[in-house]
Amino acid sequence: MKRAPGWLARSLPWLLLLSLALFPLLAPSLDLDYYVGFIRHLLIVMMAATSLNFILGYGGMVALGHSGFVGVGAYTVVALVDGGVTSAWGAWLAAVAVAGAFAAVIGAVSLRTRGVYFLMITLAFSQMLHHLAVSLSAYGGDDGYSLHAPLLLGVGLDDAHPHVLYWVVLALAALLFTFSCRLAVSRFGYALRGIRDNETRMAALGYPIYRIKLAAFIGAGAVAGLAGALLASHNKFVSPSVMHWTESATLLVMVVIGGLGRRWGGPAGVALWLTLAEVLKLYTEYWRWPMGLLLVLIVFLAPKGVVSLFEGPRRAG
Amino acid sequence: MSLFSADGLFKHFGGLVAVDRVSFAVEPGEIHALIGPNGAGKTTLINLISGLLPLDAGRLVLDGADLTGLPPYQRVRRGLSRCFQVTSVFGADSVFDNLMLAVQARAGSSFRCLRRRAAEGSLRESALALAQKFGLDAALDRAAAILPHGDQRKLDVALALATRPKLLLLDEPLAGMGPEDSAQMVALLHRLRTETAILLVEHDMDAVFQLADRISVLDYGRVLASGDVASIRDHPEVQAVYLGTEASG
DSSP: OOSSOOHHHHHHHHHHHHHHHHHHHHHHHHTOTHHHHHHHHHHHHHHHHHHHHIIIIITOOOOSOHHHHHHHHHHHHHHHHHTTOOBHHHHHHHHHHHHHHHHHHHHHHHTTSOHHHHHHHHHHHHHHHHHHHHHOGGGTGGGOEEOOSOOEEETTEETTSHHHHHHHHHHHHHHHHHHHHHHHTBHHHHHHHHHHHOHHHHHHTTOOHHHHHHHHHHHHHHHHHHHHHHHHHHHTEEOGGGGOHHHHHHHHHHHHHHOTTOTTHHHHHHHHHHHHHHHHHHHOSOTHHHHHHHHHHHHHHOTTOGGGGGSOOOOOO | OOSEEEEEEEEEETTEEEEEEEEEEEOTTOEEEEEOOTTSSHHHHHHHHHTSSOOSEEEEEETTEEOTTOOHHHHHHTTEEEOOSSOOOOTTSBHHHHHHHHHHHHSSOTTOOSSBGGGOHHHHHHHHHHHHHTTOGGGTTSBGGGSOHHHHHHHHHHHHHTTOOSEEEEEOTTTTOOHHHHHHHHHHHHHHTTTOEEEEEOSOHHHHHHHOSEEEEEETTEEEEEEEHHHHHTOHHHIIIIIHHHHHO
């Protein structure tokens, strides 16, 4: 049995990154211009999914309110733009901080419960955030808010340029993904999985369970906030529907079909889901029907997520 | 001064008094055995001491530090560790990863998130030393769940010892073991007494009489008798409620 992956498996992520980076340059000649925006959206959702996979797959916290933090990030950008802020980095950073702060408060309360109660309470919090957004008439309420002025990225660039935003998103997504891989094999990652697998034993070993879970929850919320901020720049529009609970559920399903607790689970699930939806929409307006059937098929064929199909046999015990 | 003292521990579940004003002490370097019939409150007592259950009343002091009211992880930091009656290991992980997780708990912060744990040489060394001490070094790469029962029990004790306790709580370490594994475990516990005091809950009387310096007998949540091995063996009331045929046979 091989311990280290072969050169192909090792270089695959780099090839993927390279081709993604070159894609906007090649797209016009291939008549695929539209898909630059599609992939940009995909990369943003991947960040949110990866952060959810971290607390759900590695931490065993079944949260059904993750899109709430995406919304907090998006509305932070709205509030700042409305207040006259023009720096993209400033707005995005603020979104991370505010979403992290919301996650700290929501996590501090929710993490006192477990299992289905945790799920319900995170759902309740995200519904509260959704209703709060609906009631914010200054930011358009139910109708949402359009971001007209571009946010400045420095050196004369701004987020209105589709390719520039694409590359910024790609760089952030790659950075975040690399960090999440490292996190998984760090002390913190092992501790989090230990708590998922056997919380009582972890407590008896001297681990501060609550603090470790809360730290993971805050980190995941902050990253979801970044995804929300980028989504605001991507769409130039934010409405309360980004934080509707069905968005949280979709995110959860994406992670599950991708591969719970597997490093490529988030990206694979998002890519699969959004691509399927995109393809089916070409053929029919009623794309949810075949989508549902395909999902059932996927779950039966790969109950541990599509990523598990590409894993070699596990190292023999 | 005693290393550990429990004073007036009390716990009830609804109308049932599970632990009724239990007091005892453990001296440094001592193996203190806790025996009693099923349902006497032994495991409840272990859970109260380790903090997995909250006390209704009473006080716990370990090496001068008051443990009463501290959460479990802070009790571990002050030198208390335990293992479980039903083996509690990380079944899907390898023996090595189990030991790494236990060693990591003791060695600095678990909030480190940028450094690969595999690159931390001192953790590896501690984990390997622990495996050697418990005779698990041949099974390092095997998943804990597929180890033979005796090895799983050893791993359970190894995890508890990794936190370098002053007092180790062992809840029936010999449960379900064959004679050979039992003998190995008894020998192992003998060796451990140089490192830590032990509070031993055990039903195997041969092992208890071999290992214990002192014995406390628990019945209906109360301490019925406490003393050295000879005095407990000959205690008429203890023989009546517990030892019965086992002691005379």
